[in-house]
Amino acid sequence: MATEDLDLPVPDSTLTILYPGFVAALLAGHRRRCEALTDQALGAGVPILALYQQLFQRALYQVGEEWEHNRISVGTEHLATAVVEGLLNRLYPRVIAPYRRGRRIIIGSVEGELHQVGAKMACDVFEMHGWEALYLGADTPTTELLRTVLELQPNAVGLSLSIDTHLDALHAALGLLRAAHPALPLLIGGQGLRRLGPTLTADPKVHYMADLDALERLVTRLDRDG
Structure with missing residues (x-):
């Protein structure tokens, strides 16, 4: 599968320019270069959600494709993932809203x-x-x-699946969660569900999140509906 077939939103001009250099730095494990490019995007006014989806996620999908086709090693794939995780940790203070809604999700x-x-x-x-x-x-x-769900009583639960070989585990978890908590909203997403995700939502309380934009819309709806 080519990178351009990943069904991600078309990046804005800033991210289009930065993307090739970011991927190259990621594959080389150049953390500081990735940090500098991230800062450049933020300085140009790119929203964090767009940065996550159109730079970080898109780049990791490409890295995954390179690994699947044996063009890079497992070590390189792990290093790229670790660099992006470090970037997420670095951005976390910018992420937290200055208010609390008194609502909780377990993911x-x-x-x-x-x-x-x-x-x-x-x-x-x-x-x-x-x-x-x-x-x-x-x-x-x-x-x-x-x-944990029983102990903490969240308002929603999310499950992530990156590799479809773990689909049976997802089915089992959804079934047990639904049996124990019939009204609880359940969110599913991840690269492993890009083809099968829409088929798992016969239950109106199970929501397939194709991307972070879809998740953003759902959170807004959950906030509105209470």
């Missing part, structure tokens, strides 16, 4: 899923809206997810 990567950048970005979108976003980490055991 985790499904059992067996080791990728977590997308889930962290999703947490940040909720934090931008004043939610308390609790991230349970990669490879979240379904039993522990259920225990």
Whole structure:
């Protein structure tokens, strides 16, 4: 699959210019260069959500494609992911809204899923809206997810899937969550669901998030509907 077929929004002119250099720096593991390009985008007025989706996410999708076609090593893919995670941590103080809504979401990567950048970005979108976003980490055991949901009583739960080989784990988690919490909104997303995600939403309380823009719209709706 070519990078241009990833169904991401068309970047604005600033990100179009910065993107090739950012990917090159990412593949080389040049963290400071990636930080400088990120700062350049922010200085040009690029919103954080656009930065996440059209630079970070787009670049990691390309890195994943390079790895799938054996053009880069696993080590290079892991290094690129670590650099982006560092950028997210660096931007976090800019993300937190100055107000709190008194609402909480729990987000985790499904059992067996080791990728977590997308889930962290999703947490940040909720934090931008004043939610308390609790991230349970990669490879979240379904039993522990259920225990945490029972203990903390969130207003919503999100599950991330980057590799479709873990689809059975997602199905199992959704079924158990729905049985225990019939009215709880459940959000699903990630690169592993780009083709199958829309087929998993027969339940009106299960929401497939194709991208961060879709998540932004859903959070706005959840805030409005209470």
